[in-house]
Amino acid sequence: MxxxxxxxxxxxxxxxxxxxxxxxxxxxxxxxxxxxxxxxxxxxxxxxxxxxxxxxxxxxxxxxxxxxxxxxxxxxxxxxxxxxxxxxxxxxxxxxxxxxxxxxxxxxxxxxxxxxxxxxxxxxxxxxxxxxxxxxxxxxxxxxxxxxxxxxxxxxxxxxxxxxxxxxxxxxxxxxxxxxxxxxxxxxxxxxxxxxxxxxxxxxxxxxxxxxxxxxxxxxxxxxxxxxxxxxxKRVCRDMDEVPSVEKPIVPFMDIVHNRIMLELFRGCSRGCRFCQAGICYRPARERTEKNLKAMARSLVDKSGYDEMSLTSLSSADYSCLGNLVNDLMEEFKNEKVSFSLPSLRIDSFSIELAHKMQQVRKSGLTFAPEAGTQRLRDVINKGVTEENLMNACGSAFRQGWKQVKLYFMMGLPTETDEDIIGIAKLAKKVVDLYTEIKGRRGVKVTISVACFVPKPYTPFQWFGQLPIAEFERRQQLLKEHITDRAITFNYHDARLSVIEGVFARGDRRLAKVLYQAWADGAKFDGWSDLYQHDTWLEAFEKCGVDMKYYNERQRDFNEPLPWDITSPGVNKEFLLREWKKAMEGALTEDCRRGKCSACGICPNLGVHVIDYAKENPTVAEQIAKVAAPKNPEKDPKGPGKPRTLYKYRAEITKGEELRYVSHLDYANLFLRAFDRAKLPMAYSEGFNPHMKVAFASALSLGVTSEAEYMDFELLKPVCQPEVFDRLNAQLPPGAKLKELREVHGKQPALMAQADEARYTLLVPFDGDEAAAQRAVKAYNDAPEVIFHRVTPKKKREIETKQYMKKPVVAEVTNDGLKLAMDIVITQSGSVKPVEVLRAIAEQFALPVDAGQALITRNGLFGHGKRLIELV
CATH class of the missing domain: 3.40.50.280 (Cobalamin-binding domain)
Structure with a gap:
């Protein structure tokens, strides 16, 4: 260990x-x-x-x-x-x-x-x-x-x-x-x-x-x-209802990229976009039943405490029971402030009613992926959407109050011309103008993100030669020059990185030595633009005598053997060739899930079938229309316009060793999710994005534990104190413990304003002379003034530490090291950190310790000499 x-x-x-x-x-x-x-x-x-x-x-x-x-x-x-x-x-x-x-x-x-x-x-x-x-x-x-x-x-x-x-x-x-x-x-x-x-x-x-x-x-x-x-x-799960998904999601202490529940509606996609490897490799589409998804959603919320759920799939809006599911989920969680999102919306299946319904709790921008700037090129890639689809979707959103739209495109697709590139700028401008036309004023924000196309195995474009870096960069500059409206923000990928990705996407075993060489020379976290080392990769190819262009820029012969032929998603080569030919003709292929079979070969090769409930259900729009009007949330019994009756509690809690390296914000979020899991009737703020009415006292520095932190929270309904205590304590992870709970009666100052004193214990490794340590501490205590220079990424500041010391620092040598006790004053204008006091003693009064090794514990927070929980 x-x-x-x-x-x-x-x-x-x-x-x-x-x-x-x-x-x-x-x-x-x-x-x-x-x-x-x-x-x-x-x-x-x-x-x-x-x-x-x-x-x-x-x-x-x-x-x-x-x-x-x-x-x-x-x-x-x-x-x-x-x-x-x-x-x-x-x-x-x-x-x-x-x-x-x-x-x-x-x-x-x-x-x-x-x-x-x-x-x-x-x-x-x-x-x-x-x-x-x-x-x-x-x-x-x-x-x-x-x-x-x-x-x-x-x-x-x-x-x-x-x-x-x-x-x-x-x-x-x-x-x-x-x-x-x-x-x-x-x-x-x-x-x-x-x-x-x-x-x-x-x-x-x-x-x-x-x-x-x-x-x-x-x-x-x-x-x-x-x-x-x-x-x-490939292995394939034939019936998604028979395959358990995540039953108990791990809830991280810190914020992560997708810090929410993910509910997988179905697996696979049959839209047939010709650039999309996932669309082939996850076929066929297999839906979960609405009944199963509702049960999964209930369990995931209960076991995680998350208040946000993403309804995920390659094309989530294609789920045949989506309208009914969203209606039922919104009804189920209407009093729990759980919000729902669809991460992958197709323009042609977009429903403003659905989007409006899903964003009742928290509203955000909308994201669409036209993929190409002209209809000709959208037909080449079989995207199957039109400019009219985009305008209708954006227009509906603008009329309902949305004013942020993100549009995703690709650059370097087969047959792409400068006209197609300029078409991206024109399309974004039409969205801006549409907003102005509908609202009678400017104010929209349109963000276009353009990725560099990387041909992938088992797609109709697997034989296509990728563009060189210089050509990608020329097209990026061309697009930049044609974006003249300040309402449009243009983001684009690093072409150098995309080209290396293209090499490895269709390479063979001879690239192993290049990868090893690049790693040996320092390559790592290559997907992070600030850490990517393009020269290191170029040198690795040169050292190994491997020509990058052979793997990514070369147009492959349709009959040549391909290194990836050994591992197959089940698709027939004949289907990919037919799709290549249709791409060159600009001909569309029907969605096999709802139309005729496109004979890709996956179902018969793998012995698996499409599972789709569309024939048993009305359209998503019809499902939503049945209950399109949002239901009013539970009203306070006092009636509209009158203040709510809330029930306030103050808790004394711990931040133990297990949570020492959890930041204050993440520590606070830990309790928010515990409240959700405890199913207490929490009160929320009333506003655009409601948040739980929970407040904490003075924040702890990262790396500091505490025997007594304080938290105020409010409930909508009365719950007896022992029940609140037990339900909350049962949902706290190791290191967080509810020590004492009291109901707050009458009006109280904010918790932050009540704290005026914090007591700390510091334990730092020490093998020196105790007398020398006591002299250093005494010299600090006797000094009329001690300045510490606080340096943060944003600024430098001088702090006079002695003004914040309520009592002299006390030190003693123990078997575990040097133990110091500090009693520090908290003021409305600020305070000093105990580690800063220790650094000042070490640097200015020759205390022989490394302050960075100090284990710090806050023993208590006080107001007017009393524990904060005693003030209620």
Whole structure:
């Protein structure tokens, strides 16, 4: 088990990325399980924790009594520096166990520019990067996610891959691992990998050898094992109602990218956009029943405390029961202030009634994806939407009060011309003018984001040559020059990064040495524009003698063998060729879900079928229309225009060791979600974006614990004090504890205004002379004035510390180090932090300690000499 020193966590940004212990995290006894499985997304914590697929696998594995699944994400650069300097191996969040001790270690490969982080994490864990170099003591490295449809560039670093939907496969793999261990690890690593050949959807790269012709062109993969399949079809969940999703979502202490519940309506998309790999690889569309989704939503809210839910799918508005579902969810949660959002709205299926209904709790901007600036090019990519669709959708939104619209486009699509690029600017201007026409004034904000097109395997554009960097940049500049209205904001992707992504998207195993070289030269977090090192990548290709253009700019022959032919989503090549031809003709292909079958081959090849309830239901618009008028929320019994009767409480709470590295804002949010889980009738503010009526006293600095924090909160209905106490305490994570609760009677000053004194204990490592320590502390106490220079990212400030000291600092040497007691005054204009006082004593009065190592605890907050809870 890895123990992180206080000094390490104090030195890094967002230390709660590394501490674990979140609500609903599962911590198992390793002595009682047969298989341990680490799950990773090779990016920073807040990105990895936002991934629904990984959360589903975590739940699926931990539902098995004999399996322990734990999480690990890529440490940010500051933490990596600390770990390398101190020789701290990469560890899991649940038990802080070294990754090298796990049986299996799985990586979710979301897109190609996180490959360098995979190598970096393996290296940090002390696991050999190349699969061939690992012995029987090392974990098996597993890959999954969207990138499995061409893993050849990274195949030599992985032991095996799961192709397709993995929630059933991971359990089979874990059971295979348990059986292999029980059988005495028969046959070593190769013996376990051979066992996996009996499972569907598993690709073991070491059982195949790539063949090339004399000119260096890829020919085929030669099987080296008798049972190695010539084609590995993806795993697919045939009935989404039979596959559990996340039952107990982990609730992070810190804010993450998608800090909300994700309710997966259905899987797959049949719209047939020709640029979209996900649209092919997640086919066919399989819906969950409305009944099941409502039960899932209820459980997710109850077990997480989140007040925001995203109804997710590749095209959420295509869910056939969406109107009924939204109506029912809004009714179910109308008094719980839960808001709902649809992250993927198609213009042609947009319903202003639906959008208006969903944003009753919290209103935000709208996002649409026309993808191309002209109808000609939208037809080439089979987008199936028109300018009229966009204008109708925006017009409806503007009439209902929306004034922010985001539009997503791609640049570099097949057959694209300058006219298509300029069309993006013209389309955005038409949206601006439409707002002015409807509202009679300016005031709209239109943001256009333009990505560089990257051709992907198993799409009709997989043979297309990607644009070079210079041409992408020319087109970006062309578009910029044609955007003249200040109401339009233009964001675009780094073309250099997109081109490297394009190389690895359609590369072969010869790229492994390039990836290794780039990583060895410092490449990591390549998806982060401020950390991406383009020159490092160019030099890596040059050092390895690999021509980038061969992989991304070259137009491929339709008959040439493709490296990714080994792992298939089930689509027939004939279908992709037909779609390529139709793209060149600008011909559309019908949505096979609601129209005729497009003969892509996936359903018969995989033995799976579309599950769609459209025939049993009215249209979404008709469903919404049935109850389009929002129902009024519960009214206060005193009636309109009269003040509400609220019931106020003050709580004394703790912030224990488990929460030491949780920021004050995240600590406060922890309680908001606990209130939601406790199902207390919380009072909310009345306004545009209502928030829970909860207030905290003086904020704690990061890294400081407390024996007595204070919080005021208000309820809409009377609940007896013991019940409030028990219900809230039961929903608090370790480290947060409700110590005392009192009802507040009469009008009271704000909690923040009542605190005028804070008492602290500091414990800092010390092996010096006690007499010298006492002299230093006495010299500080005797000094009439001591200035500390506070430096923050925004400003520098001089603080006279003695004016804030209520009593002299008291010091004593204990077995654990130097212990100091400080009593600090809190004023309306500010205060001083105890660590600042300690630094001042160390720097100005020769106290021989490192202030950065001090463990600080706030022992109490007081007002006029009384505990704040005694003031009510």
């Amino acid at each position: 890895i123990r992180l020193d206080h000094e390490v966590l104090q030195n890094v940004l967002k230390p709660s990325r590394y501490t674990g212990g979140e609500w609903n995290a599962v911590k198992k006894d390793w002595d009682k399980v047969d298989c341990t499985f680490a799950l990773s997304l090779p990016d920073v914590y807040e990105v990895g924790m936002s991934n629904l697929g990984l959360a589903i696998l975590y739940d699926a594995l931990n539902r098995q009594k004999n399996v322990a699944a734990e999480r690990v994400y890529a440490p940010w650069t500051d933490m990596e520096k600390e770990m390398r300097e101190r020789k701290i191996p990469l560890f899991s969040l649940e038990t802080h166990t070294e990754l090298s001790a796990f049986d299996l270690w799985g990586f979710s490969l979301q897109y190609e520019m996180i490959y360098s982080n995979v190598l970096n994490m393996l290296d940090l864990a002390g696991v050999p990067l190349w699969a061939k170099d690992r012995d029987d003591t090392m974990p098996f490295i597993v890959g999954g996610g969207p990138c499995v449809y061409n893993v050849e560039p990274i195949a030599d670093f992985f032991d095996f891959f799961i192709v397709g939907e993995a929630e059933e496969a991971v359990v089979e793999i874990a059971n295979a691992m348990a059986a292999w261990k029980k059988d005495g690890r028969q046959g070593g690593r190769r013996g376990f990998l051979k066992r996996l050949l009996t499972l569907d959807g598993i690709y073991v790269p070491s059982f195949y050898e790539p063949q090339y012709d004399a000119a260096g062109n890829y020919l085929s993969l030669k099987a080296l094992e008798e049972k190695a399949k010539p084609l590995i079809f």
